[in-house]
Amino acid sequence: MKLVFSIFLTFFKLSPITFGGGYAMIPVIQREIVEGKRWLDEEEVTDLFALAGAIPGAIAINAATFIGHRIAGISGAIAATIGVIIPTFFIVVALSLFYVFFSGHPKVEAAFEGIRPAVVALIVFAAWKMRKSAVVDKTTFAAAAVAFSLLLFLHMHPILVIIIGGISGVLLIGLKDRLGMKTAIDDHEKQLDYFMGADI
Template sequence: MKVFKHLVKLYIIFFKVGLFTIGGGYAMLPIVEKELVQKSKLSTMESVMESYSLAQTLPGVIASNAAALIGYKLFGIPGAIASALGVITPSIGIVTVIAMVFRKFGHLEVVQNAFIGIRIVVLALLFDSFMRLFKVAVFDKKTFAVSMISFVLVLMNWASPILILIIGALFGLYVYRERVGS
């Protein structure tokens, strides 16, 4: 019974994390710290940070990976399930409502006109993210070549992005296996 209570608590904590981090990412950390470390004292910040950095090295959704790893550390598999479900529940609820509303009102002229500008803002935001990530991930001729080749292949629809990702990882493994190790 006590374990069940803890699981519900974990679910609620990560529900809040999902609800208050708009767009995901690092924004979740302050809320996790406040709820899990300061208020309920279930975990320490070091442990949370460790789980968060591990979460980034797994595929998929970082926030739910982090939630699952934190939950798993605390209460095993049930903890992982409660945390991961908690963090995605608000999204599912809210976005379903938005999808319903958008289906009904999306064709209205005022909505369409607003989205002309919004699409351009999306472009500016994406370009900004691209520029920042580029500086981190592209640091020599080989990484530049890999990014250019994958850009062209996917842009021209000559290869599927997933296939390109797999080849990119294998290429990195082959080319950098010694350099990184030393």
């Protein structure tokens, strides 16, 4: 019960300070969950954010639910989800009222001019942090490059890119195994167990 309450409190504290939501939350969550609490390792958080982005719904809430479940099962998922929703709900209501009355104010517009690039910086920083556990060999580097190209030049829907990435990963790893080549998964038994559901 103490762990569940700690999960709730952690996400309750994280939610109001993660401006930009979604991927902008990644560096804050990594610092708190991985480096601070040591509940999960960086690879697990990366996997969970990938999964959260691959399903419908707000990625911040999805990620909180998955991370909570990974730490403490169903009760952890509920605690993390409630923890991340409560502050956000009241902040959104307050900001909506504020925006209605002050949206045209020069200082408010100036503040948004500074917030937008800061959010972009948070997302770029999150991607940089995630690269260590996501891009681990030539195959994963090529997959990342192809996915980036599909998004940038063909404007492909992110869900399709994720599906293509998943299918190509299964095919490439299977091909490497048949050829007797070493894969990144061979060096990460814990990660393999996670995908096979051994720890769930």
